[in-house]
Amino acid sequence: MSQVDDASTAAMERVNWTETSPQTLYNKLQTLAGNLWWSWHPEVLSLFRDLDPVRWRQLDHNPIALLAEMSPEVVAKRAGEMVMYTRINQAHRRLKDYLDDMHSTWGGQNAGVLGSKPVAYFSAEFGIHESVPIYSGGLGVLSGDHIKSASGLGVPLVAIGLFYDQGYFKQHLDSDGYQQQEYLNTKVENLPMEAATGPDGKPITVSIDTRDGRLLAKVWLMHVGRVRLYLLDCDVEGNSPQDRELTARLYGGDRRTRIRQELVLGVGGVKALRSLGITPGCFHLNEGHSAFAPLEVIRARMEEDGLGFDDALREVAQHTVFTTHTPVPAGHDRFDPGLVEEHLGPLRDQLGISHEQLMGLGRVEPQNEHESFCMTVIGLKLSRRANAVSSLHGYVSRRMWAHLWPWRVEEEIPIGHITNGVHVPSWIAHPMQQLFERQLGASWRLQLEEPSVWGKVYAIDPGELWETHHALKSRLLEFVRRRLSRQCRRRNEDEASIEAARSALDPSALTIGFARRFATYKRADLFLRKLDEIAELINDPQRPVQFIFSGKAHPADEGGKSFIKKIANLRRDPRFAGRVVFIEDYDINVARHLVQGVDVWLNNPRRPLEASGTSGMKVVLNGGLNCSILDGWWAEAFNGRNGFAIGNGTQHVDDGITDERDAENLFRVLSEEVVPTFYHRDADGLPSQWIQMMIESIATLASRFSSHRMVVDYVRHSYVPAAGGLSSQMP
Template identity: 80%
Template sequence: MSRAEAAAPSVERANWTEVTPETLYAKLTTVARNLWWSWHPEVVSLFRDLDPVRWRQLDHNPIALLSEMTPQQVADRANEMVLYTRINQAHRRLKDYLSNTTHTWGARHAGVLGAKPVAYFSAEFGIHECVPIYSGGLGVLSGDHIKSASALGVPLVAIGLFYDQGYFRQHLDGDGYQQEEYVDTRVENLPMEPAVGKDGEPITVTIDTRDGKLLAKVWLMRVGRINLYLLDCDVEGNSPQDRQLTSRLYGGDRRTRIRQEMVLGVGGVKALKALAIDAGVYHLNEGHSAFAPLEVIREVMEHDGLSFDDALREVAQKTTFTTHTPVPAGHDRFEADLIEEHLGPLRDSLGISHDQLMGLGRVEPQNEQETFCMTVIGLKLSRKANAVSSLHGQVSRRMWAHLWPWRVEEEVPIGHITNGVHVASWLAQPMRQLYDKILPADWGYRQGEDEAWQNIYNVDPGELWETHNALKSRLLEFVRRRMSRQCRRRNEDESRIEAARNVLDPSALTIGFARRFATYKRADLFLRQLDAIAELINDVNRPVQFIFSGKAHPADEGGKSFIKRIANLRNDPKFAGRIVFLEDYDINVARHLVQGVDVWLNNPRRPLEASGTSGMKAVLNGGLNCSILDGWWAEAYNGQNGFAIGNGTQHVDDNITDARDAEDLFNVLRDEVIPLYYDRDTDGLPHKWIEFMIDSIVTLAARFSAHRMVIDYVRHSYVPAAGGLSSDMAAR
């Protein structure tokens, strides 16, 4: 050890003597209790260094980790690992971040929202794996939305539900069949606290129904500058059944679902009132929260003496609605008796008849055979509505054109704001360090601007390739660890466990597929060309390998059968070690996959993919997309920033479409993807492939960032809804 190296710890110890263990512990706790830390890798690594083993075992939960340590143990570890300066810096950075509200993009461009913020409603929020109140893409999108709103300084509060059992944990049995397990979450290990009113007392809201009152307490979770309020029905005064109402995400029958949506929508608006938050805009992220405007209308009628029709017009002007699915089954519908049971008291307050209320949720208001649709009422009670990609906008206008029979389809008032992803949450630290070297110093603040990414053209191809391969090696290490753990849990023999420790080849083309295993996403499409795919996988000179992950809804037997077929390929010698299925897909698994694969595969049945965001995350890390021209990829693909499966058409017969797409998938892998990947120079560099990587980053990173998405919402939805002027009318 050099004299300089020996001196460094002594400086740290000198600083350490000025701070008590309790003060140091308090600083770490403050940082842990704001989820800001989750998208700052240097802060994540700080918590990891306290105890790397327990950090992994505790799902990267800093509050759980600190709860197992005393202040003195933290102090000892900080002294040992020279962490004092890093702890102090993290605490100071968070404090500075929270206090800087006047020099943000939002302060300059969304001033009209300052006094009356956006109220953003969503049934789920995927912020980090240690906060399990999400199931998949919708929740992760909501989480990315509020993270970018925080970074941009957009005045916004978020409203959701607290699920103390979250979504299920997934395990596969010995036959490859999905098993679901629900685990109670320890509230004390989550970064949340009771929300309090002006009187300092915890808030509980009451929702009236025909069969009694529903109570919900309100929690506060801090996500950077954004306050996320979560309603929880586990309250004294509720029946035992209702105390379990918000326990599970997307669980239970229709009655459970409508009661959850009453709590989210009606209860959420009541929570805002109890918090003295006067929202200027209500953003309904999907139909789950579409009861919210009805409660706002009731408040306006009570406060201003307006009629129902006049109050509806006023509330609709400041409501924006986002629809996320072109799949009919994805739109919640309820029978008339359930609507009356739950909305009857609110209907009485609104002074409207049962038929009038039902008409708000019907495409044909007078059709008594039609059920009440949450998407329909969301569209009727908002004046700004958008789909989540350009193609999805076309599909949505066609799907809901009957709501505006006097308009031609092109004039149906549903625009589109294409989804995006929060760059800081999904970008791997080694790639971030590479970007920091070549991009403008302020690129992180300008990540939604195309110009901020242009210097990627100046990257050294070898350095980009080496960085990507380092991330790929990290992914394979993660996969092997997970696979061997899966084998041990199933009590498989040692040979199986040893094989799991050695799955996949670092030098082989690695293709990732991970998402919700809904049948229309066709995870099994490659099985239609299985023998041909086997030849590609076992090519000695140009091998290919696949990593799959994802959950099927507990009631989706079709999706479960897809998982079983793919997972059981490990028993076939032709695929053993080359096709793996990772259990329990979550944000952590997703992060490793999008950061490490060579190719991100997406092959839904067009046009049923509204947007898709996982491929956007792969872009940030140098992965190339190979996808059906659906959702976001239909507007992203330019011929040299990835690969297209098919030509963007579909047959009226799904079987023909599936057969055709399976053949196209095989052809594009054989004729385009594999040759490009293995075309190397004498140094082993695939120059043409790297050119595709660079073009993908330059053309897509800004366009599909959550910063750009939130800016679009502010300009085209939030500011106009709050009474300001839109820069243009791109989103109607």
């Protein structure tokens, strides 16, 4: 910026200082904080950070909590010192323009049928930002990315979930490396939520009848850009003390707690929409947790239109889309007949069907009294458009659920696939955004799903890309060191351990990241099968390697906890100290730093149990390379030049043999492909072949695996046909 520009900006700030009152400025910041649109706009996010960088970090990047600690006068003084008035006014105006403009969006042009009857998107969790802890992992982050892209594309959509005032657990490891869980109450006043009101202006509370009494839930409203997210909360007067705790924790409690939560989400969610005056044209059930929803829609159609149960079911199923996310049997909720009757009995009476008929809707074999009630089965039976979340997962799902359609050959099972994607603005680092803006053009963020836009990456300057990536890697290592030293202090370790944590990891070393839910099938410990060989690889003085691990195990998953303990305790082994680290309390903030800074993202699930996997897609956007089993999304993404494959895409019938074989392949690809390519330097000191792989990865994968492309696919193949538009064949 020139001296003239500096003078002009300063003059403008002086005018703003005199013409904008502290309260007006404060109100504008509150408006920005009240819509989670800010969370994927770094230039807006920086406004809050610049007010008080230390408190911003301490408050988990929560702008509402930050503003609550500051008076309008303090905010105005700080804004003046940091020359922020113009930035705040511009951000406020941009948000208003964004919310007002629906007609010129992609959705306004291509999803008109949804304008009067929007999509109702149900999910048990939503991962939007770390300051809103109503998610646990991949499913929630996928849901958050889905509604962010619906907002950006202008797709008419409302979302329905549950409000967990204790969220998912906070994780820390004890001195033995064993995972400990802690649940903390979230302050509602520090969240961008307000009571949802009906057309009469009164707060909405819904009731759901069960055999043992009535459940009540109030409804909160959260704004995510143009999307309204409604969250049901059972902590209301009128519920029993036990039921007031029903929605306190995500994925907590026993089977009875689970079915009651899913009853509130599905049946209560539909009732909330009715109270809000919203008539959806399409119901999207994201996983089986919300699969009770169509039953309540069927009941209403029977009552309002005089339809019989079978006719109402056929009508409602035409408007219902179901997405299944897991090929792992334990991932599909199942309930015994007693729990089903206790919670669905009153609704069953209104539907006019028998207990056996209701149970049959949740069974592969309706007459099999020994089969439990499965939420995935009822989701498939009550929808006419069902999809898996990758091409391979579609194949696995058709085989898995083929018995539901015994008269069809496997290839004709009506389960298609729409491969998952990630929300580019949320996961791409700001320096990388700036680099792309220079190379791809100022409007590149408006065409995230267009391959032709990303094809311009081939012309990018290799040195500039490498320097940008290296700066992000340095930022990651600073973050990791802070977290490691904090972990040591919390465990009351000696000063030598704290100091070692502050100097862990080497900015010049090949850095491999592994972070996800520590389910046993994801095999976080696979590299331990070649421990001596890995130790030698890590400690090569010319070509060192280092690993950063993070992730949570479900509180009931002892196998996953044992994996965490094994990996975390490697710090006690001199061969791995300072080279293999474990970061506690994996969340969106930790994930963001990791995917933006690692050189390589490692993913080695037991094929074909990874339905999709989205973390590796986020790495692509920031120049990292994937090294993965050919499972989930990577099975359709890897082209031989845009990353690394572990194995050849097959698995043995014996899991033990598969694990041994994959461990061998993992070590081989690391030692023979990844490490040599990373450390090979050209005359300019650049890893030219590695950088070309980075460019190939971005150019071939960024558009294909964006959530904008994913939502476009849902609109074309599911939403518009379900709402009454032209029919379309799902991939």
